[in-house]
Amino acid sequence: MILVDGLYSADGDFAPLDEITALAGEHDALVVVDEAHSFGAIGPNGLGVADHFGVLDRVHAVVGTMSKALGSVGGFVLTGKGLERELRYLAPSYTSSRGSAPGVAGASLASLQLVEEHGGDLRARLDHNVRFVIDGLTEAGLNLMRTTSHIVPVLVGDEHKTVAVSNWLMDHGIFVGTFVHPHVPSGEGRLRIGVTSTHTQAECALLVERLTEARNKFSL
Incomplete structure (x- = not known):
């Protein structure tokens, strides 16, 4: 089994799910893909990275969440009948869980409907915002990691400096994720910027402006 x-x-x-599914085929292995950060935002149909690579038919189970792109609560597993039956009877995270509250289920269904009906436009706006932010931060000389998505990490390095920059940004109206050891390798602290389709051009520009100020202030 390959879990990724x-x-x-x-x-x-x-x-690289095209390569991973090919390898799994050679060794008769099951492929389980966690699309928590990609479901709704990646792929021609918004179904994640497996959709992006066109290998959904070679993935045996997709694990996802309602708490990222869909803005709700809960999770899901998409799979075939055989594995579904095993999970229903043997997975403690399912057998010991309870159903969603009606309001939560309604929010999830409404979000799924929005993804189905307007997902293409939302993803196009997301791609535009991502490109604007990446281009602006690159031009400003920030040390970006080689992202291929709406998750834009800025490498800082020192853990204490990473936290200090994050706090300074918060004080100046910008919230970013703070990743330090042990969540990332020691000495590779980073700021994780999460770009969305609903960010305005002015908000994206403000982000670039504040991070440029932080670069100068903290010698990033």
Whole structure:
């Protein structure tokens, strides 16, 4: 069995699922993909990185969440009948869980409907915002990691400096994720920027402006 993230949350890069599914085929292995950070945002149909690579038919189970792109609560597993039956009877995370509250289920269904009906436009706006932010930060001389997604990590390095920059940004109206050891390798602290389709051009420009100020202030 090969278990892999579709989109890695600390680096913003894709797993090469075209190569992974080919390898699994050679060794008769099951492929399980966690699309938590990619479902709704990646792929021609918004179904994640497996959709992006066109290998959904070679993935045996997709694990996802309602708490990222869909803005709700809960998770899901998409799989075939055989594995579904095993999970229903043997997975403690399912057998010991309870159903979603009606309001939560309604929010999830409404979000799924939005993805189905307007996902293409939302993803196009997301791609535009991502490109604007990456281009602006690159031009400003920030040390970006090789992201391929809406997760844009800025490498800082020292853990204490990473936290200090994050706190300074918060004080100046910008919230970013703070990743330090042990969540990332020691000495590779980073700021994780999460770009969305609803960010305005002015908000994206403000982000670039504040990070440029932080670069000068903290010698990033």
